[in-house]
Amino acid sequence: MKRISSLHQYCHQYQKSIDDPESFWEQIAEDFNWHQKWNRVLDWDFQTPQIKWFENAKLNITDNALDKHVEKHPDKVAIIWEPNHPDESVIKLSYRELHDETCRFANGLETLGITKGDRVIIYMPMVVQAAIAMLACARIGAIHSVVFAGFSAHSLADRIDNCQAKLVITSDGNFRGEKTIEVKKLVDQALASTKSVQHVVVFKRTGQPISMKTSRDIWWEDLVSNISTKHQPTIMDAEDPLFILYTSGSTGKPKGVVHTTAGYMVYTAYTFINVFQYQQNDIYWCSADVGWITGHSYIVYGPLLAGATTLMFEGVPTFPHPGRFWEIIDKHHVNQFYTAPTAIRALQAYGSDLPKKYSLESLKVIGSVGEPINKEAWHWYHKHIGRGRCPIVDTWWQTETGGMMISPIAGVTPNKPTFASLPLPGVQPVLVDKTGKILEGMNVKGNLCIQFPWPSILRTTWGDHQRCKETYFSMYPGMYFTGDEAKRDHDGYLRILGRVDDVINVSGHRLGTAEIENAINAHKNVTESAVVGFPHQIKGEGIYAYVVLGDDSSMDHDTIIDEIIQEVRLFIGPIAKPDKVLLVPDLPKTRSGKIMRRILRKVASQDIQQLGDISTLLNPDVVQEIIEKAGLAS
Ligand code: PRX
DSSP: OOOOOSHHHHHHHHHHHHHOHHHHHHHHHTTSOOSBOOSEEEEEETTTTEEEEEETOEEOHHIIIIIHHHHHOTTSEEEEEEOSSTTSOOEEEEHHHHHHHHHHHHHHHHHTTOOTTOEEEEEOOSSHHHHHHHHHHHHHTOEEEEOOTTSOHHHHHHHHHHHTOSEEEEESOEEETTEEEOHHHHHHHHHTTOOOOOEEEEEOSSOOOOOOOTTTEEEHHHHHTTOOSOOOOOOEETTSEEEEEEEOOSSSSOEEEEEEHHHHHHHHHHHHHHHTTOOTTOEEEEOSOTTSHHHIIIIIIHHHHTTOEEEEEOSOTTSSOTTHHHHHHHHHTOSEEEEOHHHHHHHHTTOSHHHHTSOOTTOOEEEEESSOOOHHHHHHIIIIISTTTSOEEEEBOOGGGOSOOBOOOTTTSOOOTTOOBSBOTTOOEEEEOTTOOBOOSSSEEEEEEEOSOOTTOOOEETTOHHHHIIIIITTTTTSEEEEEEEEEOTTSOEEEEEESSSEEEETTEEEEHHHHHHHHHTSTTEEEEEEEEEEETTTEEEEEEEEEEOTTOOSOHHHHHHHHHHHHHHHTOGGGOOSEEEEOSOOOBOTTSOBOHHHHHHHHTTOOSOOOOOTTSSOTHHHHHHHHHTTOOO
């Protein structure tokens, strides 16, 4: 694929992608293997919404991610796996080996009766088998849904139920720093309350004792023993679903974002190659987890489609020491490194002398994703990790967008700290005011929408198309609404300011306040709660929960707070644990009974100078009481 290598070329390509999107993407799609070509490049309307890219084309994505490269460079390393503990052996899988392992597992899945269209949950640690499981599903046309292994049994059960999964692929346990997590036990708990799952495949990672249910559970090794390394990929339609990935929104339970095959393939490969300026012998490392969209698009699919060498790291940045990330970069001569601002801030806290102990000279490009990167972190990352010479690609995108949308192209787009900068080719962002009027010109701030489809836009939310329409396409008819606010500066550069809905971003993890409130409200003594985000030095945003107890609660308050926190861990997972629980007599409400979150956000941020007009509240006195409880009264 021809890469954009100058600003002039970017401008030219961008214009072309706007003037004639169909021929722009058609030309890029020519680089892939197709069983049958499309008869129409794009058919869309944002009202229904209904979006089809490469209509009637037939393909299998793994043919492009594996077989194509096995033909050209079978011995090139596809995946480098760095274990949780550095004393354990590194695994390197060539394209041939990855192809063979994927085929074996695909054959194994078929012996379990899994076929095209079936849903398969992958609930695994960061082991190579997680990628193999995803690819094997794609090979046979099963729809994978990876659930981050940090989510609780309850969250897992919700997802299994929502997509009526037939199979769960998991591991006995999971190493994470010093901890060992009982993954299989959580699966057993989840399956106790769901009915659709027929089999569980268990990969042995930790060797800890687990229970295996006869006729339901099977070891990975047993499934693939004496099985062929050849597998004819299932022919998929361009618009057949590739995967479902659950993500949080402002209301209700997490929704299953659906991505389809061809558009996702073309877009993730194109953006990977261009944004990182990946060259054939480079070693690329994205430190995300495969349980998130970043792991799907830029650990597994994008890099493998590009024939790249992608590194997977099982552990955490601070184990066994806080120099681990930098050690891994030197050990494997990583050329492109992609991480989240929360990790940068956490490592920055150990001081600048630490990265000085490492060479880091292999690095050419460093990236950021998941949340707005603050100025201090940007400069620290640039100076101490990029050594002042590596461009930073601050990539803005979402689970729903499938791939990067607004981002510098490394070495091509001039960097401006904290700005995601310019849209990638094919992306048509607009800023709108509250009435939906497009804000033209420079130096404006507004809600970020996209007014034209790109190939990897979500197609629906699993089992509930109406929800997809209402969430993304109804607020500003004719446009996809991102939920983010952004500003455009005098150079036309875009800076993402953050969410404008009830979604909070904790350490780059997206959580809905309603989800956390539901978990808190499940506690027997809780009458009502309201959760808001507040600025947090390391996590970006922290979780602040205001909780109203029932009259009958005579229990010790500290015990109740501990129990509430425990309840959230059990319902969602440790990532959703509130940083602060404040017991309050009531919540500030409008006369129509709506909680005034604006005021709660101000108190949580300790910014109570300008609370605005509170006289119209149903219960204005409660504001002062909350301020006092929060210890902010002067
Ligand atoms: O608010 C934006 C923030 O993360 C949200 C999307 O979260 P998720 O679907 O979990 O995907 C994260 C990884 C792609 C966005 O709505 N976000 C993501 N990247 C950036 C960002 N905010 C600012 N700058 C970014 N580079």
